[in-house]
């Protein structure tokens with residue numbers, strides 16, 4: 001039996017979207033391939049509220065995250081971490097020999113605008129990374145307030161990990177002034193894993209051109225040049241199946257209405273948060289709760305693997321805690337094409353199952 005996924009990626013993918021993956025291959029250097037990439041880019045620009053250039057990568061989001069710190073840091077990177085994925089960006093810096101410092105918030109808490117101002121005021125940094133939505137703790141950062149601080153440091157390149165939020169949460173890239181904003185296909189966009197997306201500013205690319213050892217596969221200058229000059233091509237062979245499905249799914253997203261999509265995510269989040277407050281407790285700061293994933297403190301000391309196995313028999317997969325929070329918490333994702341009815345049905349079964357514990 002297929003278990004319906006309520007984990008923070010990969011997510012349930014609609015059958016009609018899955019079928020698009022099976023389209024016949026086309027030559028990746030053809031005009032058809034360029035037209036496909038152009039359509040995808042223009043629709044993503046709408047979803048991201050940006051005029052910036054859209055880059056695609058045949059990799060999961062981690063590839064573009066690693067490429068970003070490598071391509072845009074010349075002095076030193078300031079990595080703000082609110083959990084597992086901030087830690088990951090810091091590791092990527094170290095693994096690539098990039099000078100970096102990590103600034104951690106307590107788990108369950110956001111990065112504050114004050115922290116960002118204090119760190120950038122030292123003048124030591126020319127790149128900053130922010131996790132928009134921390135999937136491990138279910139926190140979304142106050143990105144509007146943080147962006148106001150970033151605007152006071154125009155020489156710093158801003159890179160935002162929106163992997164688990166873009167497409168479900170409002171991230172107006174141009175209004176926020178984000179240089180690089182990254183997401184993956186297998187979370188709020190509702191596609192299978194295997195492709196990732198970044199928006200990038202021209203000024204970030206100009207800076208990258210002055211930096212050597214950017215690597216090649218995740219070199220933003222190379223990806224950008226192929227979009228601008230070919231135009232709308234990809235330096236190597238992209239995952240054309242993902243592109244077919246992405247083209248189709250973006251039409252669906254725009255037909256739903258971007259605001260409707262955000263509202264649906266907010267409604268699902270509110271429902272799961274209410275359930276969690278009633279039955280357990282929310283792990284994270286209630287002022288900064290994610291609209292795409294909820295992290296629940298296991299106040300009853302239930303063996304989560306047993307709970308998840310019982311839910312499995314009902315046809316669902318939930319998520320355990322991540323990293324340091326593995327035994328303390330569990331997570332329910334509410335992203336992509338899930339509906340309030342899906343969430344209600346799952347919570348109803350979860351109530352049933354909990355009676356056994």
Ligand SMILES: *Cc1c(COP(=O)(O)O)cnc(C)c1O
Nearest residue numbers: 060061062085133135163164184
């Ligand atoms: C899933 C996730 C990642 C990693 O993305 P991949 O596509 O698996 O490489 C990074 N950041 C956050 C916040 C995520 O949720």
